[in-house]
Amino acid sequence: xxxxxxxxxxxxxxxxxxxxxxxxxxxxxxxxxxxxxxxxxxxxxxxxxxxxxxxxxxxxxxxxxxxxxxxxxxxxxxxxxxxxxxxxxxxxxxxxxxxxxxxxxxxxxxxxxxxxxxxxxxxxxxxxxxxxxxxxxxxxxxxxxxxxxxxxxxxxxxxxxxxxxxxxxxxxxxxxxxxxxxxxxxxxxxxxxxxxxxxxxxxxxxxxxxxxxxxxxxxxxxxxxxxxxxxxxxxxxxxxxxxxxxxxxxxxxxxxxxxxxxxxxxxxxxxxxxxxxxxxxxxxxxxxxxxxxxxxxxxxxxxxxxxxxxxxxxxxxxxxxxxxxxxxxxxxxxxxxxxxxxxxxxxxxxxxxxxxxxxxxxxxxxxxxxxxxxxxxxxxxxxxxxxxxxxxxxxxxxxxxxxxxxxxxxxxxxxxxxxxxxxxxxxxxxxxxxxxxxxxxxxxxxxxxxxxxxxxxxxxxxxxxxxxxxxxxxxxxxxxxxxxxxxxxxxxxxxxxxxxxxxxxxxxxx
Numbered sequence: 001x002x003x004x005x006x007x008x009x010x011x012x013x014x015x016x017x018x019x020x021x022x023x024x025x026x027x028x029x030x031x032x033x034x035x036x037x038x039x040x041x042x043x044x045x046x047x048x049x050x051x052x053x054x055x056x057x058x059x060x061x062x063x064x065x066x067x068x069x070x071x072x073x074x075x076x077x078x079x080x081x082x083x084x085x086x087x088x089x090x091x092x093x094x095x096x097x098x099x100x101x102x103x104x105x106x107x108x109x110x111x112x113x114x115x116x117x118x119x120x121x122x123x124x125x126x127x128x129x130x131x132x133x134x135x136x137x138x139x140x141x142x143x144x145x146x147x148x149x150x151x152x153x154x155x156x157x158x159x160x161x162x163x164x165x166x167x168x169x170x171x172x173x174x175x176x177x178x179x180x181x182x183x184x185x186x187x188x189x190x191x192x193x194x195x196x197x198x199x200x201x202x203x204x205x206x207x208x209x210x211x212x213x214x215x216x217x218x219x220x221x222x223x224x225x226x227x228x229x230x231x232x233x234x235x236x237x238x239x240x241x242x243x244x245x246x247x248x249x250x251x252x253x254x255x256x257x258x259x260x261x262x263x264x265x266x267x268x269x270x271x272x273x274x275x276x277x278x279x280x281x282x283x284x285x286x287x288x289x290x291x292x293x294x295x296x297x298x299x300x301x302x303x304x305x306x307x308x309x310x311x312x313x314x315x316x317x318x319x320x321x322x323x324x325x326x327x328x329x330x331x332x333x334x335x336x337x338x339x340x341x342x343x344x345x346x347x348x349x350x351x352x353x354x355x356x357x358x359x360x361x362x363x364x365x366x367x368x369x370x371x372x373x374x375x376x377x378x379x380x381x382x383x384x385x386x387x388x389x390x391x392x393x394x395x396x397x398x399x400x401x402x403x404x405x406x407x408x409x410x411x412x413x414x415x416x417x418x419x420x421x422x423x424x425x426x427x428x429x430x431x432x433x434x435x436x437x438x439x440x441x442x443x444x445x446x447x448x449x450x451x452x453x454x455x456x457x458x459x460x461x462x463x464x465x466x467x468x469x470x471x472x473x474x475x476x477x478x479x480x481x482x483x484x485x486x487x488x489x490x491x492x493x494x495x496x497x498x499x500x501x502x503x504x505x506x507x508x509x510x
Contacts, residue, residue: 005061005072012058019047019054026120035134038200042124045202126199135200137349138342140166143189150185151249152176160357163350167339169332170228177228177328180247186331193338200345209341210334217333221326229329248291257284273303393426417459419443 023044031037064070075089131139144162147153152172157165165171166189176182197206220226246268251257257265258280265283266276274286289298339346356364392400393411406412414424415431420439425431434440435456444451447461449468458464488501490510504510 005069009058009061009069012054012061016051016054016058019051022120023047034136038126038135039123041202042126043120043122046124128199132196135196136345137352138163138196138345140189140192140349143185143192146185146188150181151179152182152185160350160353163346163353167336167346169335172228174228178325179249181249183324183328183331186328186335190331190335190338193335193342197338197342201341204341209337213333213337214330217330221329226329226333228332229325246287248288251288251291254281254284254288257288260284274298275303415459417443418461419447419459419464 026040026044026047029040031040061069126134128134129139131137131141140163141159143166144159147162147166148155148157169177169186172182194206197204217226221229246257246260246264248257262280262283265280265287268287269276269283272287272290274290276283278286359367386399388400390400390403390406392403392406395401409427409429411427413428414426415428416422416424417431417434417440420434420443423439425434435451441451444455444464447464447468449455449464454471455464455467458467486498488496488498490496490501496504501510
């Protein structure tokens with residue numbers, strides 16, 4: 001039996017509600033370790049993603065672009081064909097359901113609660129390198145190597161120093177930032193920080209954070225207030241050759257540039273407003289001139305007629321420079337925002353590196369094994385059985401109580417009560433208290449005996465019955481006799497029973 005559109009809609013709403021309840025239930029549990037916190041955050045993130053995808057499907061159903069939902073509702077009302085009424089539509093549907101169950105007699109209702117509750121015990125797979133130690137530290141070694149092997153990086157920089165300077169791009173000279181090499185480095189750095197942040201803080205809305213960064217960046221860029229990008233493009237009045245189609249930093253001779261090909265050379269020359277004609281060798285020579293010479297100092301014969309670059313002193317090239325610079329500056333702004341969010345992690349990474357530099361190889365290995373053992377202990381803490389050879393009762397903190405307290409309250413002495421269903425009470429205090437508790441009262445009620453003080457210390461059913469029988473007999477012999485037991489007092493304070501008081505009153509003695 002194929003699921004109808006209305007059933008799919010109902011099921012989707014039910015799934016969303018179940019996931020919402022599970023998120024609340026999961027977040028009510030306080031994680032005991034960093035690993036548990038990560039697992040909890042990723043579980044919640046996965047459930048939120050499922051809610052979003054399910055909601056998208058519901059929106060698509062409600063939009064009903066193909067009128068399928070409308071037709072199905074009409075069919076339920078018997079409006080599918082002329083002469084068809086509600087009852088015939090109902091019985092057609094009933095027949096379809098019966099036919100389905102006849103073909104699938106083993107079909108049963110699946111309890112969705114079991115499936116959803118399993119999500120709370122799930123341990124998501126989170127990929128961390130050994131250096132990252134489950135998100136405690138950053139692993140920037142590849143980016144560090146890229147930094148020291150570049151023109152904008154200092155080869156003598158150590159890794160611990162790099163952790164201090166990588167978040168300060170404003171200290172790099174402006175000209176060095178306009179290279180393709182720096183742009184690739186910044187893209188890789190930003191990509192890694194985003195990936196690390198998503199793994200360690202999956203519940204953070206990174207899109208919203210970056211949206212705010214972009215808004216602030218646009219205002220600062222318009223006011224020329226971005227640190228390291230002040231007076232951008234006004235230093236030399238020309239576009240560096242790196243921002244053409246071809247990055248000339250990778251070429252040291254004209255012959256190497258010839259191998260690029262005529263079409264690429266023509267495109268690069270056109271972007272700068274230079275002549276694009278001639279042989280491949282001539283084009284390469286003309287383009288190579290721009291590697292170390294500003295456009296405004298080039299001979300006019302190299303420029304194409306009507307070139308805006310030449311006529312407007314490099315205005316078009318400056319626009320291209322501005323766009324590329326803005327893109328790089330925005331990446332730097334996003335990277336600095338992530339560094340602010342990961343400030344504690346960066347500091348922890350730096351301290352860890354400095355500490356490792358002072359250790360020998362054997363000490364590093366011993367510390368690594370100790371951390372692994374500690375991590376395993378934390379993860380298995382709930383599953384470990386508490387060492388309690390004396391089988392002492394547990395205290396409020398989940399640990400066995402002290403032995404002296406155990407002996408003081410006599411908790412090793414067992415008292416069984418047959419009236420309570422042979423329930424055991426440990427210690428005299430618990431035994432005496434149980435006579436007023438619900439379990440003992442229920443047992444006495446079942447026996448038809450009032451739970452009075454007369455039955456304290458009675459734990460046997462037979463003894464309770466015998467005592468109740470004797471009490472009833474005694475009450476039958478010693479019934480209330482007003483003439484003997486009703487008390488009267490004269491003016492002098494003497495106490496008499498009713499008979500004596502009446503006799504004395506008749507005789508006039510009172």
